[in-house]
Amino acid sequence: MTDRFRSGAGRLCLDFIRTLRHRGTPGEQEELPDAVAWGAWIDQLGPFAVPVRPAEVRDAWVVREAIHELLTGEVRNATRQRLNRVAALPVPAPSLTALGELRWQAEDPAEAMLALLARDALELVTSPEFARVRRCAGPRCGALFLDTSRPGTRRWCSMETCGNQAKKSAYRAKEATRG
Template sequence: MTERFRAGAGRLCLDFIRTLRYRGTPAETEELPDERAWGAWVDQFGPFSSPVVPGSSRDARAVREAVYELVTGSLRPASRQRLNRFAASPVPAPSLAVSGELRWQAADPGSSMLALVARDALDLVTSPEFSRVRRCAGERCGALFLDTSRPGTRRWCSMEVCGNQAKKSTYRAKATAP
């Protein structure tokens, strides 16, 4: 499967909030505009073995914004209620297929993925690792990520993209300086 969405933030909930790319900038891009995109995100990040056709993407965007508020410390009461409601929903359940393969199933895969995201967000903000959530230092990025480096000094969400761009900019600036 080709990855359509950015991964690697260190937690499912942080990867999920990246679906509003370049948040707060003129280049802000909604990556979950419809059910097809929401299903593609579930297919990429979820445990299901076959493609998912979830219901409305409206709940997905609402949960994403509630998770963002929670992680950034600006949680409103309605968003807290939304997160708690989705966290209480059923999550995907494992089952053993006749072939011996582990398969995951849910009556409503979209809602069960939102339950996983909401539970992950609640777990993150109540864990010691929450102090290691960082905002990318990339000029245009600003994505949140979990810094798992030993010294806790990681600056970019992705060394391959944002870190590389920052280093290129620094190099160019030095090369053109008088």
């Protein structure tokens, strides 16, 4: 099974805001168009062992945009208050099954997932790691990622995608000038 949603940005909240792919470009794509997609995102990246079926997606969009505002420095008082309210909601709780397996549960899994995401964003923005949040240098990307490279000079959200595209473009331009 192939994962439907991108992960690997370094923090869960960064993976979440990447669900608005190519943000701010003409090719912007919504990866969470409905509650089914939001549930699929939770199923892929969340802690729950059973499928999550949210009733709607609107709260996810609102929280995603609030997290993006917070992480890009465009935070307004209303955004800060919204994230504080969401972060205060109940988060998933661990429980041990009779077979000794760890399971995560919540009365409202979608709401609990939003609480986890808001908490992750608040923790990130107040941590030393925040200085290493970067915007992808890919001209059609713009995703945020946590640069965990030793020198702190990573340029692309993904070497396989954006980094490879940039290298191909540079090679083609170099070959065209030789032509």
